[in-house]
Amino acid sequence: MTRAEDTNAEPRSDSTPRSTTWNYLMDMDGVLVHEEHLVPGADELLAELRSHGVPFLVLTNNSIYTPRDLRARLQRTGLDVPESAIWTSALATARFLDTQRPGGSAYVIGEAGLTTALHSIGYVLTDRDPDYVVLGETRTYSFEAITKAIRLVESGARFIATNPDETGPSREGVLPATGSVAALIERATGRAPYFVGKPNPLMMRSALRALGAHSENTLMIGDRMDTDVRTGLEAGLQTILVLSGISAADTAERFPYRPTRVIGSIADLIGRVTDPFGD
Incomplete structure (x- = not known):
């Protein structure tokens, strides 16, 4: 175009914004990008x-990938974006938890993007009496892990989720995402998560x-x-x-x-x- x-x-009713x-x-x-292709321009x-x-x-x-992973994905499409210029819901979640309870502990359902972010702020990842249950996105949600999360939330762990997206795309079709699994845990425990993304x-x-x-x-x-x-x-x-x-x-x-x-x-x-x- x-x-x-x-x-x-x-434009909105206020004057057109100007800034130097x-x-x-x-x-x-x-x-x-759109799927694995560069958006023209x-x-x-x-x-x-x-x-x-x-x-x-x-x-x-997306909380699955680290900034390094996402940089590599963007490079494959022809875009050169440094890791320092990529901000994920996993990083935002880690920063939020670091302000709420520095040096805390969490039971995590998620992948490297989330676990790496939490390790970077000094969090201990554990399934024994954690301060938080932190739910992120993964391609392999485990019924066992979800059950463990439900029991920990019922026992008093605070419930945090990286983002509320209910579905995600895949080559085979729609996949359940963080929001859908969060709804399951909320229904089982009666405790709503705090979504950071x-x-x-x-x-x-x-x-x-x-x-x-x-x-x-x-x-x-x-x-x-x-x-x-x-x-x-x-x-x-x-x-x-x-x-x-x-x-x-x-x-x-x-x-x-x-x-x-x-x-x-x-x-x-x-x-x-x-x-x-x-x-």
């Missing part, structure tokens, strides 16, 4: 951000701290109204909805809140990274 074909939604320097938070899937946009010295961070609710604005605030940025001059680019745009708004950010992922042209009309701007894809920002809301 060319700039002339920009599918802008009408913007910081960029960007969702990964549907914005930079993503490589050019990242190169332009670097050339202008614009700080950016790539966000994902999007749409919790805590995810954005932790990303802002990691980037060293402030909400006043930061924008969030995502392909989902219910997570990316909502979280950005609640964290006080300007928001851009792209139509290269899950959303269609009329998606924004079905929600009571609006993004600052709607565009076809991030390719529409090429040549305007320092003034993304200009005419």
